[in-house]
Amino acid sequence: MKRVDYDYLIIGQGIAGTALAWHLIEAHQRVLVVNDSSRPSASLVAAGIYNPLTGRKLVKTWLADELFPYAIQFYQRLEEKLARKFVYPQNIYRPYRSQEERDNYLSFISEPEISKYIANSSESQIDVIGVHAPYGGLEVKGSGWVDLSGLIKFSREYFIENNQYLESEFDANDLEVNDNSISWKGLFARKVLLCQGFDARENSLFDWLPFNPVKGQILDVTFSDYSADKIVNQGIFILPSLRDNEYRVGATYSWHDLDWETTEDGKAYLENKLRLLITGNYEIKGQRAGVRPSCKDRRPLIGIHPEHVAVGIFNGLGTKGVTLAPYFADEFVNHLCRDKELNPEANIARYFSLYDH
Numbered sequence: 001m002k003r004v005d006y007d008y009l010i011i012g013q014g015i016a017g018t019a020l021a022w023h024l025i026e027a028h029q030r031v032l033v034v035n036d037s038s039r040p041s042a043s044l045v046a047a048g049i050y051n052p053l054t055g056r057k058l059v060k061t062w063l064a065d066e067l068f069p070y071a072i073q074f075y076q077r078l079e080e081k082l083a084r085k086f087v088y089p090q091n092i093y094r095p096y097r098s099q100e101e102r103d104n105y106l107s108f109i110s111e112p113e114i115s116k117y118i119a120n121s122s123e124s125q126i127d128v129i130g131v132h133a134p135y136g137g138l139e140v141k142g143s144g145w146v147d148l149s150g151l152i153k154f155s156r157e158y159f160i161e162n163n164q165y166l167e168s169e170f171d172a173n174d175l176e177v178n179d180n181s182i183s184w185k186g187l188f189a190r191k192v193l194l195c196q197g198f199d200a201r202e203n204s205l206f207d208w209l210p211f212n213p214v215k216g217q218i219l220d221v222t223f224s225d226y227s228a229d230k231i232v233n234q235g236i237f238i239l240p241s242l243r244d245n246e247y248r249v250g251a252t253y254s255w256h257d258l259d260w261e262t263t264e265d266g267k268a269y270l271e272n273k274l275r276l277l278i279t280g281n282y283e284i285k286g287q288r289a290g291v292r293p294s295c296k297d298r299r300p301l302i303g304i305h306p307e308h309v310a311v312g313i314f315n316g317l318g319t320k321g322v323t324l325a326p327y328f329a330d331e332f333v334n335h336l337c338r339d340k341e342l343n344p345e346a347n348i349a350r351y352f353s354l355y356d357h
């Protein structure tokens, strides 16, 4: 084998690249994270919520029993290592929209697999000041949010201090792929792992994967009469931010106009929902947009290229980067370093029939 400077080059430092880098470092691998911070990142826009029961039918999130405990443990491990706070466990309060919805929810939560995530269900207003909830609501537990921006910022500082970070654009045309190694701009590594989020589509090595990106927008707001120590969720969510008295309201979902620009339509959609949910006034302080790197079947896109064993991808985290990234970073590292099988539902091998180069 040629000279090797690193075991792994990781391209992109959103939550995917960050979680993967930490797991490889913990596995004593030599890592260099290459990231162009002038590009947008979904992780820096995301609300960071983790929520075991989603949608109108309170559907249990895929692999919730495994993903959630692992993710919390991973973020707490980083809190200790970096001496910062990143994870904020918080129940999710879901006001019922109608008597009918209340009856439906009460029947859903009679299922033991669902009821273990229910903290409380009530016909009366729970202690959330300023929320319109004439039919009462229920509270989901095992939920909360992660400060992804802080986690990425302080991880980057650590990587820089340890010579594990390079601020640079990555162009796949500069990549030389050999049988068991790669070289890029004079650096040699055993493998390159692409964690580029939405931008993976511009990379010819993986442009055959069935990406299905989803644009999303959120608002930063202040309220005249609202106070909650929980996340509130009814079609949209309201959650506290780290800025005093400021909350985040989101999110929109759009499969077209896939850019990073905020729109008046997005703002109007969120405001309409917000007005129905709260009783007082609000003021908009900011608006942000991002593109979620989703796959058609809503499962992660992880694994080694069908032709080039030195090239891998860690993508497709979609709407759930917070909980998918740590668990699947662990799986991927076990695959890379210990030859363990990847979950077939996440392994890109499920799409190899689409590869035709």
Ligand SMILES: Cc1cc2nc3c(=O)[nH]c(=O)nc-3n(C[C@H](O)[C@H](O)[C@H](O)COP(=O)(O)OP(=O)(O)OC[C@H]3O[C@@H](n4cnc5c(N)ncnc54)[C@H](O)[C@@H]3O)c2cc1C
Binding pocket: 011, 012, 013, 014, 015, 016, 017, 034, 035, 036, 037, 038, 039, 040, 041, 042, 043, 044, 045, 046, 047, 048, 049, 050, 168, 169, 170, 171, 195, 196, 197, 198, 199, 200, 215, 216, 217, 218, 250, 251, 252, 289, 290, 291, 292, 293, 314, 315, 316, 317, 318, 319, 320, 321, 322, 323
């Ligand atoms: C409005 C909104 C709300 C969301 N809310 C939540 C939520 O509450 N909970 C949740 O779990 N998820 C949420 N998500 C989804 C979450 O943001 C994504 O799942 C996650 O951020 C994807 O992370 P990633 O690392 O794959 O991509 P990104 O965060 O986009 O990171 C990609 C990185 O790669 C770098 N990069 C790309 N191309 C290159 C290149 N050529 N050279 C160098 N660097 C490059 C970029 O600079 C970037 O840093 C939300 C998303 C949006 C848009």
